Amino acid sequence: MPHTGKRHPARLIMSVILLIAAVMLFPPRAYAQAPGHSFQVDTLKKLSLEELMNVEVTSVSKRPEKLKAAASAIQVITQEDIRQSGATSVPEALRLAPNLQVAQVNSSQWAISARGFSNVLANKLLVLIDGRVVYTPMYAGVFWDVQNLVLEDIDRIEVISGPGGTLWGANAVNGVINIITKNSKDTQGLFAEAAVGTKLRGLGSLRYGGKLAKNLSYRVYGTAFKRGSTIFHPDSVETNDDWTMAQGGVRLDWQATENDAVAFQTNVYNDRPDPDGDNPIVARGSNALARWAHTTSDQSNLQLQVYYDHTWRDFRNGFTEKLNTYDVDGQQRFRLGQRHEIIYGLGFRYMEHDVTNLELFAFEPAKKSLYLFNVFLQDEIALVKEKLRLTLGIKVEHNSYTDFQYQPNARLNWTPTPTQTLWTAVSRAVRNPARIDREFFLYLAPQLPFVAGSNFQSEEVLAYELGWRIQPHEGLSVSLATFYNVYDNIRSVEPGPPPLGIPITFGNGVKGNTYGAELSATYQLNDWWRLRGGYTYLKKNLEVKENSSDANQGSAESNDPSHQVLIQSMMKLPGRIELGTVLRYVGALPKPKVSEYVGLDIRLGWKLDKRIELNLVGQNLVKSSHTEFIPSSQVAKDIERSVYAKVVCRF
Amino acid sequence: MSFLKAIISRKTGRAAVEPGFILFAVLLSFGALTPSQNETTKEYQVKAVFLYNFTQFIEWPPEAFPQPDAPLVIGILGPDPFGKYLDETVQGEKINGHPLVVHRFRTLAEIGHCQILFISTDEKNQWKQIFEYAKAQHVLTVGDVTNFQKQGGMIRFFPEENKIRIRINLTSVKNADLKVSSKLLRLAEIIEP
Numbered sequence: 001m002p003h004t005g006k007r008h009p010a011r012l013i014m015s016v017i018l019l020i021a022a023v024m025l026f027p028p029r030a031y032a033q034a035p036g037h038s039f040q041v042d043t044l045k046k047l048s049l050e051e052l053m054n055v056e057v058t059s060v061s062k063r064p065e066k067l068k069a070a071a072s073a074i075q076v077i078t079q080e081d082i083r084q085s086g087a088t089s090v091p092e093a094l095r096l097a098p099n100l101q102v103a104q105v106n107s108s109q110w111a112i113s114a115r116g117f118s119n120v121l122a123n124k125l126l127v128l129i130d131g132r133v134v135y136t137p138m139y140a141g142v143f144w145d146v147q148n149l150v151l152e153d154i155d156r157i158e159v160i161s162g163p164g165g166t167l168w169g170a171n172a173v174n175g176v177i178n179i180i181t182k183n184s185k186d187t188q189g190l191f192a193e194a195a196v197g198t199k200l201r202g203l204g205s206l207r208y209g210g211k212l213a214k215n216l217s218y219r220v221y222g223t224a225f226k227r228g229s230t231i232f233h234p235d236s237v238e239t240n241d242d243w244t245m246a247q248g249g250v251r252l253d254w255q256a257t258e259n260d261a262v263a264f265q266t267n268v269y270n271d272r273p274d275p276d277g278d279n280p281i282v283a284r285g286s287n288a289l290a291r292w293a294h295t296t297s298d299q300s301n302l303q304l305q306v307y308y309d310h311t312w313r314d315f316r317n318g319f320t321e322k323l324n325t326y327d328v329d330g331q332q333r334f335r336l337g338q339r340h341e342i343i344y345g346l347g348f349r350y351m352e353h354d355v356t357n358l359e360l361f362a363f364e365p366a367k368k369s370l371y372l373f374n375v376f377l378q379d380e381i382a383l384v385k386e387k388l389r390l391t392l393g394i395k396v397e398h399n400s401y402t403d404f405q406y407q408p409n410a411r412l413n414w415t416p417t418p419t420q421t422l423w424t425a426v427s428r429a430v431r432n433p434a435r436i437d438r439e440f441f442l443y444l445a446p447q448l449p450f451v452a453g454s455n456f457q458s459e460e461v462l463a464y465e466l467g468w469r470i471q472p473h474e475g476l477s478v479s480l481a482t483f484y485n486v487y488d489n490i491r492s493v494e495p496g497p498p499p500l501g502i503p504i505t506f507g508n509g510v511k512g513n514t515y516g517a518e519l520s521a522t523y524q525l526n527d528w529w530r531l532r533g534g535y536t537y538l539k540k541n542l543e544v545k546e547n548s549s550d551a552n553q554g555s556a557e558s559n560d561p562s563h564q565v566l567i568q569s570m571m572k573l574p575g576r577i578e579l580g581t582v583l584r585y586v587g588a589l590p591k592p593k594v595s596e597y598v599g600l601d602i603r604l605g606w607k608l609d610k611r612i613e614l615n616l617v618g619q620n621l622v623k624s625s626h627t628e629f630i631p632s633s634q635v636a637k638d639i640e641r642s643v644y645a646k647v648v649c650r651f
Numbered sequence: 652m653s654f655l656k657a658i659i660s661r662k663t664g665r666a667a668v669e670p671g672f673i674l675f676a677v678l679l680s681f682g683a684l685t686p687s688q689n690e691t692t693k694e695y696q697v698k699a700v701f702l703y704n705f706t707q708f709i710e711w712p713p714e715a716f717p718q719p720d721a722p723l724v725i726g727i728l729g730p731d732p733f734g735k736y737l738d739e740t741v742q743g744e745k746i747n748g749h750p751l752v753v754h755r756f757r758t759l760a761e762i763g764h765c766q767i768l769f770i771s772t773d774e775k776n777q778w779k780q781i782f783e784y785a786k787a788q789h790v791l792t793v794g795d796v797t798n799f800q801k802q803g804g805m806i807r808f809f810p811e812e813n814k815i816r817i818r819i820n821l822t823s824v825k826n827a828d829l830k831v832s833s834k835l836l837r838l839a840e841i842i843e844p
Contacts, residue, residue: 044697049838053817258818
């Protein structure tokens with residue numbers, strides 16, 4: 001490779017594309033002669049029954065039916081995409097969604113958003129892990145450092161950019177991330193992984209899956225890691241923000257009858273992130289979830305789910321946060337007549353949020369019970385059978401802070417040919433107030449507030465979307481989603497009365513619009529090579545409303561790139577070698593300014609035999625270090641180039 | 652590797668080529684490599700091998716065969732989704748002295764002596780007669796249509812997350828005096844209506 005020090009990122013992308021193209025133009029001999037898309041009789045006959053059941057028989061691009069037909073900007077990251085990318089954490093796996101903005105802030109913190117408004121405290125995404133909501137009502141954002149999983153156990157990650165519509169819960173303003181883990185009947189046997197490297201100092205996971213009865217399977221797992229520090233920008237001094245974590249859990253799946261499936265899962269974790277590099281935060285949590293699904297056909301099912309989630313975080317400066325969440329949800333789907341497919345549901349969530357305040361930094365009251373009640377109804381109407389579908393839905397929510405909130409949406413889906421879908425949607429979504437919006441106080445001295453609680457109302461968006469999805473042939477699918485979002489009542493920072501201008505309060509003084517496009521494609525070129533990727537464009541026009549004097553001048557505390565490119569290549573080479581490449585370009589962030597960068601990860605995997613796999617992975621290979629995001633109050637920290645080796649055993 | 656250098660050095664020269672254009676061109680040129688549609692689909696290739704595997708994991712009573720060395724017949728009723736693949740799979744194979752052969756039956760009336768019957772028709776009013784026949788003649792019925800088992804079919808292939816799974820109706824299997832090995836039972840979903 002020529003040196004990459006000062007080259008323009010576009011050049012680098014070109015070189016890599018050319019390299020990939022060159023490898024492809026001269027495919028290894030053994031593969032050039034292999035028959036196109038069919039299995040050799042002898043190969044299949046040599047497989048055990050278990051292995052035969054694990055053979056994938058349809059191309060992944062057409063797997064989830066909803067991907068093709070859905071009237072929304074949904075993208076799916078599969079287990080195979082994650083495995084071949086060399087990702088080592090959930091946020092790293094999320095980098096594989098071209099419609100997400102994912103930036104690493106320091107060793108344990110991330111800024112993740114869709115369609116803009118990215119920040120460490122980004123608050124317009126709904127994130128679910130197996131149906132469990134993981135954002136905190138403290139600021140409506142996600143502590144990404146405790147959203148950990150054995151990546152091998154993830155079945156897929158669905159990422160929807162744009163309002164989640166009726167079916168998803170509160171906070172789905174700009175997008176939904178839905179992480180789904182495998183059924184335990186698909187994780188039978190022993191799995192062990194051990195990794196060591198320059199940034200990923202160590203990672204080990206052990207999982208065992210078995211059967212308790214003929215239709216009752218389980219898995220038990222434990223995983224732990226240590227990740228090294230980032231470095232200060234620009235002087236490259238170690239920041240001591242290293243991060244360790246341990247986690248374990250159990251999942252049970254019971255196929256009670258042909259139509260009834262019951263799942264139970266529980267996890268516990270103990271986490272030591274240290275974003276400031278002085279004194280590690282202690283974060284502990286546990287959760288348990290049970291779900292019953294009664295499915296009689298594709299169009300008819302009933303689902304009930306309950307979960308409990310406990311998190312506790314000691315910031316080690318005296319401030320602690322405790323949260324207990326109790327949630328129950330039910331939904332039913334059925335057909336009505338020839339043309340209507342109805343879904344309705346209700347959900348209730350109760351949260352006990354309890355903080356230990358500091359003298360000058362406080363949520364008041366310290367302890368608060370919050371609730372969220374919702375009911376939704378959606379009708380999917382076949383206007384012209386298999387050609388034109390209209391979906392009308394509404395969700396009504398009530399929470400501890402505001403009046404009833406109405407979130408309607410209308411979607412039209414036209415499928416002129418079986419391989420092509422045009423869709424359009426109009427939806428309204430809200431972000432309910434979080435505790436920080438209403439009840440946060442920062443004092444200059446006792447009784448002298450610098451920041452004070454206010455009567456903050458919900459933020460609103462009206463989103464117009466237009467999308468096109470096409471599958472020109474079996475291996476290639478392309479999707480284009482465009483959007484125009486109109487926002488109102490976005491959070492502003494309002495100075496207090498003169499002469500001092502304190503206390504500062506949060507208001508709803510920002511409005512504006514964003515528009516953009518998300519182009520994505522997956523391409524299975526042949527048996528041994530798959531490409532996926534995308535390009536995302538975002539333009540944000542926010543302004544301060546007349547009655548506001550927003551101290552942030554309408555920035556909405558966010559910092560987003562206008563351009564983003566992702567190309568992932570997955571190759572199976574002769575000699576049981578896999579070569580995975582992830583190349584991403586992220587445009588410059590305006591304020592605070594962060595330069596554009598190119599990230600390149602390369603994974604080389606070698607299957608010694610059926611049971612043992614060796615991996616060598618290089619991450620962020622382009623430059624020795626780069627900045628991805630600067631939180632407003634802190635100095636910039638850089639992510640360094642890193643390498644790790646991993647052994648995986650499956651028995 | 653000199654061709655690589657040549658390509659790369661040309662790239663770094665003056666002539667600016669849009670990366671998007673190159674990617675597009677590369678994608679287009681390889682679109683031609685997609686497979687022809689008339690081969691047996693992967694799905695039915697795997698199912699064919701499952702059928703072959705069933706001959707090893709199912710035990711038939713002696714009266715299911717006219718003679719001890721009679722062939723073990725895999726029958727297909729209705730449109731044949733396997734093509735030559737099933738024939739190639741069982742070619743030259745023997746199970747307990749029974750050579751494996753494939754017979755195709757277009758209609759119900761044509762059904763003759765067989766030990767496994769793959770039913771690709773979804774005419775439910777025919778099923779009842781077929782299942783009666785199967786029970787009396789110790790025939791393992793296999794299908795992949797919804798409700799196949801509710802009506803009395805024995806083994807159903809069903810798709811799940813891109814893979815093929817097996818569901819066994821143990822009552823129907825037992826009624827026909829067939830024995831399923833524990834290994835197959837362990838991997839399949841069991842229903843006993």
